[in-house]
Amino acid sequence: MTRADAGPRVERGLPMVLPGDDPAAIAEAAALLRAGELVAFPTETVYGLGADALDPAAVARIFAAKERPSFDPLIVHLADALEVGDHAEAADASDPRVARLAARFWPGPLTLVLRKRDHIPGIVTAGLPTVGLRVPDHPVARALIRAAGVPVAAPSANRFGRVSPTRASHVVRGLGPRVRLVLDGGPCRVGVESTVILLAEGRAALLRPGGVPAEAIETEIGPLEIATPGAPGSAALAPGGSGAHYAPRARLEIVDPFGPGAAHRLRARPGERLGLLATSSAGAEAARAIGGPFAAERLLAADGDPVTVAAGLFEALHDLDAAAVDRIVAQPMPAVGLGRAVMDRLRRAAREA
Numbered sequence: 001m002t003r004a005d006a007g008p009r010v011e012r013g014l015p016m017v018l019p020g021d022d023p024a025a026i027a028e029a030a031a032l033l034r035a036g037e038l039v040a041f042p043t044e045t046v047y048g049l050g051a052d053a054l055d056p057a058a059v060a061r062i063f064a065a066k067e068r069p070s071f072d073p074l075i076v077h078l079a080d081a082l083e084v085g086d087h088a089e090a091a092d093a094s095d096p097r098v099a100r101l102a103a104r105f106w107p108g109p110l111t112l113v114l115r116k117r118d119h120i121p122g123i124v125t126a127g128l129p130t131v132g133l134r135v136p137d138h139p140v141a142r143a144l145i146r147a148a149g150v151p152v153a154a155p156s157a158n159r160f161g162r163v164s165p166t167r168a169s170h171v172v173r174g175l176g177p178r179v180r181l182v183l184d185g186g187p188c189r190v191g192v193e194s195t196v197i198l199l200a201e202g203r204a205a206l207l208r209p210g211g212v213p214a215e216a217i218e219t220e221i222g223p224l225e226i227a228t229p230g231a232p233g234s235a236a237l238a239p240g241g242s243g244a245h246y247a248p249r250a251r252l253e254i255v256d257p258f259g260p261g262a263a264h265r266l267r268a269r270p271g272e273r274l275g276l277l278a279t280s281s282a283g284a285e286a287a288r289a290i291g292g293p294f295a296a297e298r299l300l301a302a303d304g305d306p307v308t309v310a311a312g313l314f315e316a317l318h319d320l321d322a323a324a325v326d327r328i329v330a331q332p333m334p335a336v337g338l339g340r341a342v343m344d345r346l347r348r349a350a351r352e353a
């Protein structure tokens with residue numbers, strides 16, 4: 001596919017979707033990135049909307065396409081952990097905790113926020129002195145970054161505040177012609193975004209729970225400070241970390257089917273299309289016994305396994321939106337391991353965070 005071929009398809013309102021395992025597609029995508037265009041690509045967490053991180057005009061296109069506020073910084077994706085020293089200040093890049101976490105979790109769903117070097121444009125970091133760096137664990141993502149030969153700034157490939165995409169079709173539906181090319185890598189394995197850790201200036205703070213459990217990080221480097229949304233100073237620490245986010249079109253409520261007063265909230269009102277998002281079979285059965293009827297149901301994991309729940313969470317929210325439900329009742333789960341990221345995303349979708 002040449003760039004000239006892309007024109008008419010963009011005018012018809014569709015981005016190109018090409019197979020991510022095709023070297024010609026990778027070359028095409030890399031050429032678009034180098035030309036300052038946007039490319040959506042799969043990672044192990046969610047699909048990213050990528051631009052050349054060193055090209056401020058290209059990065060500005062990301063903010064425009066997502067309708068994302070400029071105070072929310074982007075993660076810069078690298079092909080190899082060895083490149084951290086190219087983009088982070090020497091004092092932070094040589095922090096032994098960085099080496100430890102990189103060795104244990106990269107490539108993988110972990111973002112390290114370190115003091116940036118001067119060549120990282122301010123638009124990438126929303127004017128912060130720090131930059132989020134991540135080496136994704138997906139062959140298509142890494143092939144693309146390598147072929148482009150530049151670090152790739154990429155937020156999740158959804159409009160701001162909406163549910164993150166875990167399939168190429170979610171990107172096409174959400175962004176349409178705002179992106180030139182989508183590399184299709186099938187469904188994302190992890191299903192929730194990376195864990196974001198601030199390691200600048202000797203600190204260690206959890207800015208966003210995600211695909212690497214906080215407990216596993218603490219095993220490597222000791223206790224983490226928690227940057228609680230709403231706490232003094234936390235807005236500057238984790239600019240994207242507060243406010244409504246990940247919202248499906250339908251209103252979402254977290255309802256424990258085993259909790260007090262559940263029956264009332266789990267019952268569909270007259271004329272209401274109610275959706276059920278269950279995190280275990282036991283929860284689904286309890287919800288059906290006391291509530292409903294449900295116009296659509298999604299069971300994320302029969303046994304409630306948090307890794308399985310995380311993997312299917314965003315896809316289920318996209319599906320329930322497609323089923324045009326008016327309200328979604330979501331079953332909570334213990335906030336341990338990946339359950340912490342799941343509950344963080346559910347609370348934001350419910351606008352409780």
Ligand code: TXA
Nearest residue numbers: 045047048073074130131132155156193194237240241
């Ligand atoms: O898994 C992921 O992290 C995905 C894939 C595409 O890699 N990306 C992603 O990006 O979730 P995004 O833009 O949706 O979320 C990035 C978040 C920001 O909202 C912010 O909370 C944090 O990462 N972040 C990035 N750079 C930061 C910085 N310099 N200081 C503090 N937080 C930062």
Ligand code: MG
Nearest residue numbers: 155156164193
């Ligand atoms: Mg996002």
